[in-house]
Amino acid sequence: MEEAIKHLKKDKDLVKIIKEFPAPVLKKGTKYFSALVRSIIYQQLSGKSAQSIENKFLSLFPKKVVKESLVLALKDEDFKKAGISPQKMKYLRDLALKFTDGTVNPKGFSKMSDKSITLHLVSVKGVGVWTTHMFLMFTLNRLDVLPTGDLGIQKGFKILFKMKNLPDEKKMNKLSEKWKPYRTVACLYLWKLADRYK
DSSP states (O other): OHHHHHHHTTSHHHHHHHHHSOOOOOOOOOOHHHHHHHHHHHTTSOHHHHHHHHHHHHTTSGGGOOOHHHHHHOOHHHHHHTTOOHHHHHHHHHHHHHHHTTSSOGGGGGGSOHHHHHHHHTTSTTOOHHHHHHHHHHTSOOSSOOOTTOHHHHHHHHHHTTOSSOOOHHHHHHHTGGGTTOHHHHHHHHHHHHHHTO
16 A cells, blocks of 8 residues: 555645545455445445445344355345345346356456456446446455546546546546556545545
8 A cells, every 4th residue: 555655646636635634445355245245235325225224134144144045045025124126136136146156256356357357247237337346446455446437536536636527437547547556546535535525
Protein backbone atom coordinates (compact mmCIF):
# COMPACT_ATOMS: atom_id res chain seq x y z
CA MET A 1 0.00 0.00 0.00
CA GLU A 2 2.87 2.39 0.79
CA GLU A 3 4.27 1.98 -2.71
CA ALA A 4 0.86 2.69 -4.23
CA ILE A 5 0.35 5.84 -2.15
CA LYS A 6 3.85 7.06 -2.98
CA HIS A 7 3.07 6.67 -6.69
CA LEU A 8 -0.34 8.38 -6.43
CA LYS A 9 1.11 11.34 -4.52
CA LYS A 10 2.84 12.38 -7.75
CA ASP A 11 -0.57 13.54 -9.01
CA LYS A 12 -1.05 17.15 -7.87
CA ASP A 13 -4.85 16.72 -7.69
CA LEU A 14 -4.89 13.44 -5.82
CA VAL A 15 -2.12 14.33 -3.35
CA LYS A 16 -4.42 16.81 -1.55
CA ILE A 17 -6.98 14.06 -0.91
CA ILE A 18 -4.31 11.57 0.18
CA LYS A 19 -3.11 14.05 2.83
CA GLU A 20 -6.65 14.56 4.12
CA PHE A 21 -7.69 10.94 4.64
CA PRO A 22 -6.09 8.03 6.52
CA ALA A 23 -4.41 5.41 4.36
CA PRO A 24 -6.95 2.87 3.06
CA VAL A 25 -6.76 -0.80 3.99
CA LEU A 26 -7.47 -3.74 1.68
CA LYS A 27 -8.14 -7.12 3.27
CA LYS A 28 -7.91 -10.09 0.96
CA GLY A 29 -10.90 -12.41 0.97
CA THR A 30 -10.65 -16.17 0.61
CA LYS A 31 -14.35 -17.06 0.49
CA TYR A 32 -15.05 -16.35 -3.15
CA PHE A 33 -18.53 -17.84 -3.26
CA SER A 34 -19.82 -15.94 -0.22
CA ALA A 35 -18.25 -12.70 -1.51
CA LEU A 36 -20.22 -13.03 -4.77
CA VAL A 37 -23.39 -13.99 -2.88
CA ARG A 38 -22.99 -10.79 -0.87
CA SER A 39 -22.47 -8.63 -3.95
CA ILE A 40 -25.63 -10.04 -5.58
CA ILE A 41 -27.67 -9.35 -2.42
CA TYR A 42 -26.33 -5.77 -2.26
CA GLN A 43 -27.16 -4.93 -5.89
CA GLN A 44 -29.45 -1.89 -6.24
CA LEU A 45 -30.13 -1.69 -2.50
CA SER A 46 -29.11 0.80 0.16
CA GLY A 47 -26.48 -0.43 2.59
CA LYS A 48 -28.91 -0.77 5.53
CA SER A 49 -31.62 -2.78 3.79
CA ALA A 50 -29.03 -4.96 2.03
CA GLN A 51 -27.35 -5.70 5.37
CA SER A 52 -30.68 -6.66 6.93
CA ILE A 53 -31.47 -9.05 4.05
CA GLU A 54 -27.95 -10.48 4.14
CA ASN A 55 -28.26 -11.21 7.89
CA LYS A 56 -31.61 -12.96 7.38
CA PHE A 57 -30.19 -14.97 4.49
CA LEU A 58 -27.08 -16.01 6.44
CA SER A 59 -29.24 -17.17 9.35
CA LEU A 60 -30.60 -19.90 7.03
CA PHE A 61 -27.20 -21.65 7.18
CA PRO A 62 -25.39 -23.47 10.00
CA LYS A 63 -22.93 -21.06 11.68
CA LYS A 64 -24.00 -18.51 9.01
CA VAL A 65 -21.61 -20.10 6.50
CA VAL A 66 -22.94 -20.02 2.92
CA LYS A 67 -22.12 -23.09 0.84
CA GLU A 68 -23.07 -23.86 -2.75
CA SER A 69 -24.85 -27.14 -1.93
CA LEU A 70 -26.86 -25.48 0.84
CA VAL A 71 -28.00 -22.65 -1.45
CA LEU A 72 -29.16 -25.21 -4.02
CA ALA A 73 -31.09 -27.06 -1.30
CA LEU A 74 -33.09 -23.97 -0.28
CA LYS A 75 -36.79 -23.77 -1.18
CA ASP A 76 -38.35 -20.72 -2.82
CA GLU A 77 -40.05 -19.99 0.50
CA ASP A 78 -36.69 -19.78 2.31
CA PHE A 79 -35.45 -17.10 -0.08
CA LYS A 80 -38.73 -15.20 0.29
CA LYS A 81 -38.54 -15.25 4.12
CA ALA A 82 -35.05 -13.75 3.94
CA GLY A 83 -36.31 -10.93 1.73
CA ILE A 84 -34.55 -12.15 -1.42
CA SER A 85 -36.45 -11.12 -4.58
CA PRO A 86 -37.45 -13.84 -7.10
CA GLN A 87 -34.89 -12.43 -9.57
CA LYS A 88 -32.04 -12.53 -7.06
CA MET A 89 -33.11 -16.04 -6.05
CA LYS A 90 -32.47 -17.10 -9.67
CA TYR A 91 -29.10 -15.34 -9.63
CA LEU A 92 -27.99 -17.01 -6.38
CA ARG A 93 -29.05 -20.45 -7.60
CA ASP A 94 -27.23 -19.92 -10.89
CA LEU A 95 -24.10 -18.83 -9.01
CA ALA A 96 -24.25 -21.91 -6.76
CA LEU A 97 -24.82 -24.18 -9.76
CA LYS A 98 -21.90 -22.71 -11.73
CA PHE A 99 -19.55 -23.06 -8.74
CA THR A 100 -20.73 -26.66 -8.25
CA ASP A 101 -20.42 -27.80 -11.87
CA GLY A 102 -17.07 -26.07 -12.39
CA THR A 103 -18.27 -23.44 -14.89
CA VAL A 104 -16.81 -20.95 -12.42
CA ASN A 105 -13.50 -22.29 -11.15
CA PRO A 106 -11.98 -19.96 -8.54
CA LYS A 107 -8.81 -22.05 -8.19
CA GLY A 108 -7.50 -20.52 -11.39
CA PHE A 109 -8.17 -16.89 -10.41
CA SER A 110 -4.68 -16.24 -9.05
CA LYS A 111 -3.18 -16.92 -12.49
CA MET A 112 -5.87 -15.09 -14.48
CA SER A 113 -5.88 -11.47 -15.62
CA ASP A 114 -8.57 -9.05 -14.40
CA LYS A 115 -10.18 -9.15 -17.85
CA SER A 116 -10.26 -12.97 -17.93
CA ILE A 117 -11.85 -13.13 -14.47
CA THR A 118 -14.47 -10.57 -15.52
CA LEU A 119 -15.35 -12.59 -18.64
CA HIS A 120 -15.43 -15.75 -16.52
CA LEU A 121 -17.80 -14.32 -13.90
CA VAL A 122 -20.24 -12.48 -16.16
CA SER A 123 -21.38 -15.91 -17.40
CA VAL A 124 -23.33 -16.08 -14.11
CA LYS A 125 -26.84 -14.60 -14.22
CA GLY A 126 -26.95 -11.33 -12.31
CA VAL A 127 -23.18 -10.86 -12.22
CA GLY A 128 -22.27 -7.83 -14.27
CA VAL A 129 -19.14 -5.77 -14.73
CA TRP A 130 -19.73 -3.72 -11.55
CA THR A 131 -19.99 -6.89 -9.43
CA THR A 132 -16.79 -8.31 -10.92
CA HIS A 133 -14.98 -5.01 -10.34
CA MET A 134 -15.97 -5.09 -6.64
CA PHE A 135 -14.85 -8.73 -6.44
CA LEU A 136 -11.50 -7.94 -8.07
CA MET A 137 -10.92 -5.02 -5.71
CA PHE A 138 -12.16 -6.25 -2.36
CA THR A 139 -11.79 -10.03 -2.54
CA LEU A 140 -8.80 -10.55 -4.83
CA ASN A 141 -7.16 -7.20 -4.00
CA ARG A 142 -6.25 -6.45 -7.60
CA LEU A 143 -4.58 -3.04 -7.52
CA ASP A 144 -5.41 -1.60 -10.94
CA VAL A 145 -9.21 -1.73 -11.19
CA LEU A 146 -11.30 1.27 -12.26
CA PRO A 147 -15.05 0.70 -11.78
CA THR A 148 -16.27 3.36 -14.21
CA GLY A 149 -19.90 2.26 -13.74
CA ASP A 150 -19.87 3.07 -10.01
CA LEU A 151 -21.72 6.26 -9.11
CA GLY A 152 -19.47 6.98 -6.12
CA ILE A 153 -16.38 6.83 -8.35
CA GLN A 154 -18.04 9.08 -10.94
CA LYS A 155 -18.88 11.59 -8.18
CA GLY A 156 -15.32 11.38 -6.86
CA PHE A 157 -13.95 12.26 -10.31
CA LYS A 158 -16.43 15.13 -10.62
CA ILE A 159 -15.39 16.63 -7.26
CA LEU A 160 -11.65 16.03 -7.67
CA PHE A 161 -11.45 17.53 -11.15
CA LYS A 162 -14.11 20.22 -10.53
CA MET A 163 -16.38 19.08 -13.36
CA LYS A 164 -19.89 20.36 -14.08
CA ASN A 165 -21.28 16.92 -14.89
CA LEU A 166 -20.49 13.31 -14.07
CA PRO A 167 -17.74 12.02 -16.38
CA ASP A 168 -18.17 9.20 -18.90
CA GLU A 169 -16.01 6.07 -19.07
CA LYS A 170 -13.67 7.51 -21.70
CA LYS A 171 -12.96 10.62 -19.62
CA MET A 172 -12.33 8.59 -16.46
CA ASN A 173 -9.95 6.24 -18.25
CA LYS A 174 -8.00 9.18 -19.65
CA LEU A 175 -7.78 11.07 -16.34
CA SER A 176 -6.77 7.95 -14.40
CA GLU A 177 -4.00 6.94 -16.81
CA LYS A 178 -1.38 8.49 -14.50
CA TRP A 179 -2.67 6.44 -11.55
CA LYS A 180 -1.78 3.11 -13.17
CA PRO A 181 -0.96 0.49 -11.88
CA TYR A 182 -2.72 1.55 -8.65
CA ARG A 183 -6.16 2.73 -9.74
CA THR A 184 -7.88 0.57 -7.10
CA VAL A 185 -6.13 2.55 -4.36
CA ALA A 186 -7.01 5.86 -6.06
CA CYS A 187 -10.65 4.71 -6.11
CA LEU A 188 -10.60 4.07 -2.36
CA TYR A 189 -9.76 7.77 -1.95
CA LEU A 190 -12.39 8.83 -4.50
CA TRP A 191 -15.10 6.98 -2.54
CA LYS A 192 -14.04 8.79 0.64
CA LEU A 193 -14.17 12.08 -1.22
CA ALA A 194 -17.64 11.34 -2.63
CA ASP A 195 -18.91 10.30 0.83
CA ARG A 196 -17.85 13.61 2.30
CA TYR A 197 -20.04 15.53 -0.15
CA LYS A 198 -23.15 13.36 0.24
